[in-house]
Structures are given as C-alpha cells and as structure tokens.
Amino acid sequence: xxxxxxxxxxxxxxxxxxxxxxxDADGRAQRExxxxxxxxxxxxxxxxxxxxxxxxxxxERLEECPLFNAGVGAVLNRDGRPELDAAVMDGxxxxxxxxxxxxRVKSPVRLARAILERTPHVFFAGAGAEALARELxxxxxxxxxxxTDARRRQLAQARKAGAITLDHDHESAGDRPxxxxxxxxxxxxxxxxARGHLAAATSTGGLTxxxxxxxxxxxxIGAGTFADDHSCAVSCxxxxxxxxxxxxxxxxHARLSWCGWDLDRACAEALHAVRRYGGRGGCxxxxxxxxxxxxxxxxxxxxxxxxxxxxxxTASRPQDAD
Amino acid sequence: xxxxxxxxxxxxxxxxxxxxxxxDADGRAQRExxxxxxxxxxxxxxxxxxxxxxxxxxxERLEECPLFNAGVGAVLNRDGRPELDAAVMDGxxxxxxxxxxxxRVKSPVRLARAILERTPHVFFAGAGAEALARELxxxxxxxxxxxTDARRRQLAQARKAGAITLDHDHESAGDRPxxxxxxxxxxxxxxxxARGHLAAATSTGGLTxxxxxxxxxxxxIGAGTFADDHSCAVSCxxxxxxxxxxxxxxxxHARLSWCGWDLDRACAEALHAVRRYGGRGGCxxxxxxxxxxxxxxxxxxxxxxxxxxxxxxTASRPQDAD
Numbered sequence: 001x002x003x004x005x006x007x008x009x010x011x012x013x014x015x016x017x018x019x020x021x022x023x024d025a026d027g028r029a030q031r032e033x034x035x036x037x038x039x040x041x042x043x044x045x046x047x048x049x050x051x052x053x054x055x056x057x058x059x060e061r062l063e064e065c066p067l068f069n070a071g072v073g074a075v076l077n078r079d080g081r082p083e084l085d086a087a088v089m090d091g092x093x094x095x096x097x098x099x100x101x102x103x104r105v106k107s108p109v110r111l112a113r114a115i116l117e118r119t120p121h122v123f124f125a126g127a128g129a130e131a132l133a134r135e136l137x138x139x140x141x142x143x144x145x146x147x148t149d150a151r152r153r154q155l156a157q158a159r160k161a162g163a164i165t166l167d168h169d170h171e172s173a174g175d176r177p178x179x180x181x182x183x184x185x186x187x188x189x190x191x192x193x194a195r196g197h198l199a200a201a202t203s204t205g206g207l208t209x210x211x212x213x214x215x216x217x218x219x220x221i222g223a224g225t226f227a228d229d230h231s232c233a234v235s236c237x238x239x240x241x242x243x244x245x246x247x248x249x250x251x252x253h254a255r256l257s258w259c260g261w262d263l264d265r266a267c268a269e270a271l272h273a274v275r276r277y278g279g280r281g282g283c284x285x286x287x288x289x290x291x292x293x294x295x296x297x298x299x300x301x302x303x304x305x306x307x308x309x310x311x312x313x314t315a316s317r318p319q320d321a322d
Numbered sequence: 323x324x325x326x327x328x329x330x331x332x333x334x335x336x337x338x339x340x341x342x343x344x345x346d347a348d349g350r351a352q353r354e355x356x357x358x359x360x361x362x363x364x365x366x367x368x369x370x371x372x373x374x375x376x377x378x379x380x381x382e383r384l385e386e387c388p389l390f391n392a393g394v395g396a397v398l399n400r401d402g403r404p405e406l407d408a409a410v411m412d413g414x415x416x417x418x419x420x421x422x423x424x425x426r427v428k429s430p431v432r433l434a435r436a437i438l439e440r441t442p443h444v445f446f447a448g449a450g451a452e453a454l455a456r457e458l459x460x461x462x463x464x465x466x467x468x469x470t471d472a473r474r475r476q477l478a479q480a481r482k483a484g485a486i487t488l489d490h491d492h493e494s495a496g497d498r499p500x501x502x503x504x505x506x507x508x509x510x511x512x513x514x515x516a517r518g519h520l521a522a523a524t525s526t527g528g529l530t531x532x533x534x535x536x537x538x539x540x541x542x543i544g545a546g547t548f549a550d551d552h553s554c555a556v557s558c559x560x561x562x563x564x565x566x567x568x569x570x571x572x573x574x575h576a577r578l579s580w581c582g583w584d585l586d587r588a589c590a591e592a593l594h595a596v597r598r599y600g601g602r603g604g605c606x607x608x609x610x611x612x613x614x615x616x617x618x619x620x621x622x623x624x625x626x627x628x629x630x631x632x633x634x635x636t637a638s639r640p641q642d643a644d
Contacts, residue, residue, distance in 0.1 A: 213446040
C-alpha cells in the first residue's frame with residue numbers, strides 16, 4: 001500500500017451485531033447510532049486520519065452506546081457480571097492488541113490499542129489486563145457502569161431457559177456451541193485510510209449467561225479480528241466458538257493473498273465454514289483495493305458503510321439499505 | 323481421513339521448546355524425558371488410541387516434568403507467579419479447547435481437553451477458567467506446586483536485566499516483542515493415529531518476567547495450536563506475539579489446503595513470517611499423509627518424533643538426532 005494520500009481511497013464499515021431480532025424490532029435506533037458514529041469516523045479518515053485511529057474511535061463510540069453488546073449495554077455472564085473482550089489490528093505491520101475478561105476498564109478497545117502501542121505483548125486477559133490498564137493510566141469504572149436494565153432482564157430469561165449452561169453429559173463435540181439469539185450484538189469497524197492502510201477493531205460482551213471466563217472470537221487475532229495491508233481487514237460477529245474454529249479472518253486473508261479470490265467469495269466461504277461448525281453471524285470486511293463485503297447468515301446485521309460514493313449507508317435486514 | 327486402522331499410519335512429534343541454551347548445556351536430560359514420554363504416547367497410538375488422547379497424554383506428562391516451561395517448572399511472571407496457558411485441538415471436526423492465565427489447575431492441558439468435551443465454549447481465561455476447573459472436578463493445586471528454584475533464580479536475573487518490562491516510550495510497533503532467550507521451553511505434541519486422524523496440543527508458562535495477564539500463542543487456536551484432518555496438526559514454541567501475528571497454524575493449513583504446498587515449505591514460510599514480526603522459535607507438524615516437519619530458527623529445539631520407521635528419535639541441535 002502507501003498510496004498517494006487521497007480521500008477517494010477512504011472506505012469504512014461498522015457493525016453492531018448480527019442475529020434474529022423480533023419481527024417488530026425495526027432497528028431504527030441502532031441504525032441511527034451507527035450512522036452518527038460512521039459520519040464521525042469517516043470525517044476523521046477524509047481529514048487524513050489513519051485507519052487505526054478511525055476503527056478505534058468508532059468502536060469506542062459503539063462501546064459507549066447502550067444499544068449494542070459491548071461496553072455499556074454488554075450482556076451479562078452467569079454470575080450477572082459483564083466480561084468484555086476486544087481487539088484492534090493495524091494492517092501496516094500486523095501490530096495488534098487484544099483483551100479478554102474485563103469488567104472495570106471503561107473502553108476495552110482503548111486498552112487493546114494501548115497494548116498494541118505501549119507494551120511488548122499483544123494479548124492480556126482477566127485481572128492482569130485490568131492491572132495493566134491502571135498502570136497505563138486508562139480510565140477505570142465499576143462493573144455497574146456497563147449494566148443496563150434490559151441486559152438484567154435478558155439474563156433472567158436466559159437463566160430460565162437454561163441457555164448456554166454446562167452440559168456434563170455432552171461428550172460429542174461436533175455440534176457445539178448452541179445457537180443463542182441473545183448471543184449477538186458485538187460491535188466492530190474496518191477502515192481503509194487515504195494512504196490505503198487497513199485496520200480492524202472489535203469489542204463485545206460475549207454471550208448472555210456465558211460461563212465466567214469464557215473468551216470468544218473477538219479477542220482472538222486471526223479469528224474475529226484481523227488486518228493486513230496486503231489483503232484485507234475483517235471484524236466478525238456471531239457465535240464466537242465457530243468463528244474461532246473457522247479461523248475466520250486468516251482464512252479470508254489466505255484466500256485473497258494466495259488463491260486470488262475476491263473478498264465476497266472469500267467471506268462467503270468462511271461464513272459457510274462457520275455454519276458447518278454450528279455457528280451463525282456475519283462480518284464486515286474491506287480489501288486493499290477498497291472493495292467492501294458485509295455478509296451474514298442470520299436474519300439481520302446492523303451495519304453502516306461508506307463505499308466509493310463517499311456516502312454513509314445503513315441497513316439491518318438483507319435488503320433495506322438507505 | 324478415516325483410513326483403515328493400521329499402526330503403520332501412526333506418527334508422533336513432541337517439542338520441549340526452542341531457544342539458545344548455553345554452549346555447555348547438552349540437553350541430555352530433556353531429550354531423555356522427551357524420549358520416555360514419546361515411547362508412552364507412541365504405544366498408545368499403536369494400540370489404537372486416538373491422536374487426541376496421545377497428544378493430551380504427552381503434554382500432560384511434559385507438564386509434570388520440571389525440565390520444561392509448562393506445568394511444574396513453568397517460568398514466573400513479574401509478580402513471581404506462574405501463569406499457565408494451554409490448548410488442544412481435534413483434527414476430525416476442529417473441536418478445540420484453550421485456557422490462559424492458570425495458577426491452580428494441576429494440568430492445564432487436561433482443562434483444555436475438558437472444555438473441548440464438556441462445555442459449549444472453546445476458550446477460558448483467568449479466575450473464570452479456574453472456577454470452571456473446580457466445577458468440572460479437575461485436580462487443583464496451590465501455585466507453589468509449579469515453582470522450582472531454577473525458575474526463581476531465572477526471574478531474579480530477568481528482573482535485574484529489565485527484560486520484558488513495559489516500555490512507555492516505545493510507540494512504534496514494528497520491532498516488538500523483545501527477543502528473550504528465557505522465553506523458550508513451551509511443550510507440545512502432534513500426532514496422527516492409526517485411522518489417520520490428527521491432533522495437536524500445547525502448554526506453556528509463557529515468558530519469564532512477563533506482565534501478569536499476558537497470553538501468548540499457545541492458547542490462541544490457529545496461531546500456536548491447530549489441527550485439521552484435511553491438512554495438518556501444528557504446535558509452536560517461541561516468541562508468542564510473533565506467532566500470533568503470523569497466524570502460524572492457519573497459515574500452514576492454508577498453504578497445504580489451498581496452494582498444494584508440502585509441509586516443509588509451508589512451515590518454512592510461516593517461520594520466516596515469525597522472524598519478520600521480530601520473533602524466533604519453531605514448530606512441530608504432521609500432515610495428513612504422515613509427513614513430519616520440525617523446523618526452528620533458534621540454535622536448538624528439544625524434540626522427539628516417530629516417523630515411518632516406527633522408532634523414537636530425539637534431538638536438540640539441528641544435526642544431532644539419535
């Protein structure tokens with residue numbers, strides 16, 4: 001990459017999770033929130049800001065919005081606590097940062113970014129990750145900061161239904177994990193900046209009623225989050241276990257880099273693998289030539305994007321873009 | 323796969339870490355330990371045991387051996403505590419289990435295996451992972467169980483040298499992480515069983531003097547641990563951050579599956595990428611046809627293997643096999 005800087009190279013896509021919302025949910029509020037955040041991140045890119053800054057900003061804003069399953073409004077684990085995962089990756093040299101199991105760091109994606117820039121490591125989990133956040137001077141909050149009444153109700157329902165519980169009798173591994181519509185809502189962003197550099201970021205509260213300590217694909221570099229200037233930037237949402245088994249981001253990268261496939265075909269194949277491993281969801285992706293792909297195999301995926309026309313579009317169902 | 327069962331299909335490789343041991347270290351004790359464990363895992367395979375059982379058994383025995391950086395004898399983090407990571411993957415359907423940040427679970431690889439078989443999730447970290455281990459009835463120990471005098475001395479030396487400390491001034495990401503010879507010692511196993519199924523397992527204490535909460539590549543499915551019957555099984559050792567950025571296991575898989583490359587070439591390319599991302603180390607790998615590859619770019623890698631001749635070999639330097 002390293003093109004001559006040109007706002008015409010700029011591309012952006014955001015997601016606010018994929019799933020099967022009730023038929024009466026029109027997703028208008030989510031789309032408006034995605035639009036406002038896309039406008040802000042797009043302005044940063046057009047002004048010459050980096051793809052890395054744009055995806056970090058977009059995901060931080062999505063974390064602050066209670067409509068999505070990340071940061072404020074994240075789903076709750078079996079113990080009624082939020083446990084937040086996030087990752088960010090810079091396509092220039094594949095520098096990356098990832099975090100898992102946070103309850104006290106205000107912006108998980110900002111901690112991932114700080115790990116990328118200020119430590120010799122790439123991945124931190126649990127209490128050590130929170131201690132690092134304090135040491136790096138990031139803003140800390142109480143776990144209650146993230147909890148909304150809607151998520152408390154959702155957890156109560158999930159507990160009643162027994163969804164995502166341990167299954168001691170289940171020895172065969174082929175059909176795991178269970179499909180759970182409450183699983184969705186992860187947020188993410190991918191961008192291509194005016195110089196042609198790529199970046200991706202993802203942040204999530206994971207699965208409602210998940211076992212404490214469970215880590216999904218968002219924090220797994222190469223699965224739910226991946227970026228390389230030579231190929232593409234990808235951020236996923238859905239049943240994390242299946243995205244990890246599919247090695248989603250790296251599979252798309254390999255098809256582009258080594259097989260000459262286009263982005264649509266590569267994402268479709270990876271999503272097919274997710275289905276084979278018992279999962280559902282979607283992804284947002286941008287390739288080095290500026291092509292966008294936003295496929296999903298659930299009924300809807302909240303999404304916003306800016307393609308070659310330079311305009312912000314949003315959609316939730318397969319065909320309802322504006 | 324699913325060949326007609328035949329002990330002739332059996333292949334096995336173990337590693338006990340790669341690095342630059344002092345010139346006077348002959349590695350005899352490590353090689354003898356690897357040999358004894360390889361004999362045991364090979365016998366299991368010849369008797370018709372599964373690749374998944376063989377790699378789990380081998381890694382559990384390596385965790386018990388104080389000569390390696392996994393389980394008993396694991397290196398210590400900045401706070402003087404062990405923090406253990408492990409993963410296991412079944413090539414049949416890519417079922418997998420991974421754990422990070424353990425200090426009280428006697429066998430991290432056994433917990434990874436239990437996650438694979440008995441939960442709907444694939445990855446657990448920190449306190450939640452230890453609570454899960456208790457819930458699943460796994461054997462628990464005090465952190466002191468893992469700590470040896472040699473590791474205490476190593477930590478004191480690393481602290482004195484300031485290795486693997488936070489570098490607040492370091493904003494450029496291209497040359498991270500720092501190379502640290504004390505980093506090496508991770509253990510792993512790959513196997514092909516009499517039916518042609520593949521599996522991989524890895525277990526590690528990570529980096530001496532690492533920041534608490536740091537997770538390396540061993541627990542990242544698709545990076546340090548990967549298995550798919552259609553291609554290969556891989557277990558890595560070395561500077562974990564660089565193996566994560568390289569997406570080591572999935573890169574080898576993609577080259578075999580989609581480019582028709584042989585295992586040697588695919589592993590060499592992935593190891594070249596590791597070097598590009600500032601890291602060193604090695605891997606053990608077996609492909610679906612029974613080819614073995616055990617490359618490394620450090621001065622030595624403790625290893626044992628059983629190829630088509632059905633005999634157990636061991637080596638540490640590039641050319642000292644017996």
